[in-house]
Amino acid sequence: MMKNVLANLLVLIFVGISTVSQAFQLTVDTIAELPKEINTLSDLLPITNQKDKFFAVSDSGEIYVVDLKQRNDAPLVKVFDINYLVPDAILTAMTIHPNFAIRDQDGYRKVYIAYVTKQPSQKRLLPPKSNGSDYPNTAVISEWLLDEQFIVQPNSQRVVMNIGLPNDVEGVTLLSFNPYSRVWNDDFGQLFFTLSASKNAEFAKEHPLYSGAVLRIEPSTFGLKNYTVPNDNPFVADLAIPSELWAYGLGELTGLFWLPGIKDTLIVDHTIDNSHQIDEVKEGTKNKEAIVRSQTINSLAGVHHMLRYTGNQHTYLRNKLVFADKDDSGWSIYQLSDLNDEPSLVWSFQQNEPIKLFTDHDNEVLIYQPSNGHVQRLMKVMLAGEAQASSPSAIGQSSRWWQYMLVVVAIILLALLCAIVARRYYVKKHSAKHFIAKKYVKAEFDAANQVIGFYKARQEEPESTLRYHELSSLAIYINGAQVGVVDVNASFSNDAEDKLREAFAKERTKKLSDDSWRTVSLTFVDKHSEQTELFCYFRKGSNRMTRFNYDKAQEFVVDCCWDSAAIIAPETLEKRSSVKKEEQHRSIKKFVQPPKQALETQVTVQTSASKTRTRNTVDVEGASKSTGSADSMKRDTEVVFALNQLVEMRKEGFLSEEEFEQAKAKLLKGLQ
Incomplete structure (x- = not known):
């Protein structure tokens, strides 16, 4: 109850603070300079569970591990070189398996790399029937295994798929997994990829695979198959269309973005009929007429490096599309709230040198400048005590004083709330049930x-x-x-x-x-x-x-x-x-415990383990009245047996030293 009251008070105070002043300004902070060995960067992929470490993919087909916290003169680790492992190949795309950091799971330390070879494949899977002269090149999607230092093991390549390519088709341009899919979802681990469109419009119309297509497969092996096709792919029942296709007729694709909780819809960044568009595409789309919603982008550069922002620092950008574009003043960053709205300016660099956008481990925006190798982060700086441009009047000294007081009260209440939560967490964490539940x-x-x-x-x-x-x-x-x-x-x-x-x-x-x-x-x-x-x-x-x-x-x-x-x-x-x-063990315990047929002596023993009493009595009086050598021998045997039992009980810990001496004294006294 107390915790709920404190939480509600904190909400009210922060609302009050936000109404007093919400002004901020954006800035960019240079956090790293990539080594000169890395030429133009084509992709920067955060390594799962490795803070500040990235796979840097160069245009020349080399992949490096870079740590943005290290100095730029630190030794550079090359983990992959397409020219060394697959001669005469061109690397076109790369992605990381969702289980990359989870040991003992399918996908651990696995990456997927797409490349193009300038020769027809002998094991082509798509299209199923083709003439080698029509498809002189091959697009390959392959799975590679990395060691603990994230270096690709040279002999670990497993070819997932081969696709025959005409001369005017560049190959696989994007590889991606749905970031919102979890291990318990049916679509977890399904690989989406895009195939570029043919420049020949008639050929593309006759061959959906080369019309700008999105494909979906299960990349894991199944028996002798290198991959499988999900049963719910939209064209599984159409024998004229490859069942791997998810949508086609989309032109040149440069970006795929998922919507949280929606499996049958993608936001695609593509160029179709010489028009650069951001479109909402449904599963099973066959041409541009089937596109649900569309937004045309008029660009001077013709190149967009778009991403979907899901970070926490810039709340006004959350779940919006952020992209780089060039206008009359130079390169800038824009955001698109909705496909029905026009793009709005976020940050202007006022420079003609191009930029590329990536995300870090926290899904915050990273800006890469190929001209100097600088990697920058888009930052938000709060301006306390200043009004927004839309505010009707400036904030006075009184408002700032109340703001400071509200902040102090909020800190005190937050400290109390943290203390309550920490105590409950400590008690729960150190409980026996909580401990054993993790083991x-x-x-x-x-x-x-x-x-x-x-x-x-x-x-x-x-x-x-x-x-x-x-x-x-x-x-x-x-x-x-x-x-x-x-x-x-x-x-x-x-x-x-x-x-x-x-x-x-x-x-x-x-x-x-x-x-x-x-x-x-x-x-x-x-x-x-x-x-x-x-x-x-x-x-x-x-x-x-x-x-x-x-x-x-x-x-x-x-x-x-x-x-x-x-x-x-x-x-x-x-x-x-x-x-x-x-x-x-049972026989020893049985031997140690005095049997009922044992000597009938008035000896009472209380053990420290069971706290129960066992009586062994020896009828000394009857024995003394017996005559003859046979009775005497029997009496001696019974006494020796009783003493042996006492010794064993002391060894097993059922008798203390004091109890043992008392029992022995009673036995010996009975012999007198």
Whole structure:
């Protein structure tokens, strides 16, 4: 309740501040200068989860990793060179898989590169029937795998698709994935790409593939197929049109933009019939007459580097199209709010040198100037205390004083709100349930597939896997203290199993308070020193939060040790005892507990583990009345047996030293 009240007050205060003054001005800040080795830049792609690192794609077909925070004289890392890997090829487009940074997922460290070779392909997939003389060139879409330093592995190329090209078709000009699609969506991972249009209007009309087309495929392999066609592609049922097509008849395409939550519509930046247009295109569009909405751009330069702004700094530009264009005063940045509106000026450079627009990891606007290699960021500078141009009058001293007071109050309320939220977050984060919910609690050794699967709570499919040949060592921990290890230098054995069970038995004798924890965990280490932690037993006070009880966790750990030893060091692994250890453990416990047929002596023992009483009595009086050597021998045997039981109970921790001495004294007193 208190948190909601504070939040509402903050909203009101910020609204008040915004009404007092909302003036700001734009500026550009130079954040980097690209090295001279990179000639004209054709694309700048943010590397997922690598802040300030980008793939810089040059017009000459080379790809570099650049860090905009480093000095421009830092060593430059070249990760790809089309002229070296594919001689006589021309790189035309590149994109990154949405799962690029997610380990163990399809798409990890994968990029897609399109290039054109000046020779017909022997394995052409599109068009299905063609004459080599009509299509002397080939557009190739290929998948490449990068290593941990983001360098392309030379032999990792997998050709996804070959497309025959007439001489007047440039090839694949754009590769892109829907940025709004998530892993749980049906269209996640579908690759969109554009094919340039033929200059021959009659040929383009007869061949939809070469009329300026948008295509959509699933780039992953399926059996012997290098790619598949989504079932909902609009031309799947039309045998006269390649089923890969999503829309065609669009002329020269230079940009594709998605709308949030809308799958069947794209905003396209293209030139058709010598007119540069920004159009809203529906799935299945066949020509310009089917375009839903259109905006014609009158350009002096004829080149637009357009993007859809989704950053947070410039709220007035959010979800709007931003592009660079040249007017009479030079190059400028414009924004287009709606296809029914005219473009409006955002920033003017007043220079004739061209510029290109890209986005960073936060989707903020980056400006690249090919003439000097400068990379700049479009910034917003607030002008506190000044009125906007549309304000009817200037803001006086009184208004500025109230503004400052509102800011102070807002800071105080914000601090209180943050303190409340931080406390709740801290309590939740440090709770046992929150802790164990993030951990693996189950593992399965899949001998058929040679992998170990790791599961979190309530998971039916493994979230992570580790291949047998990657397993390097296994460490066993009880309450964070290592009690065993399995590796090439210390394989598992029957003696090691006995010591491990002793460690479990010793921990069992300790009493848990309400705030104390008891944990049993395993740490699997692979050959790259990456660790996977598994909690097979977790208990806080009287609450157990894993499915295994202590005994089952013990047996699970022992089995994991044997299985891991068989994987890591099979040549030094000794044969496991044929007697099951759990049965041995039960027999020891049964032997330690005094049987009912034991001596009838008045000895009362209270154990610290169970706090239950077990009576073993020896009818000393009856024994003293017995006569003959047979009775005497029986009496001696029973006493020795009772003493042995007391010794075993002390070793197992069921008797303290004081309790042991008292019980022994009573036995010896009974002999007198």
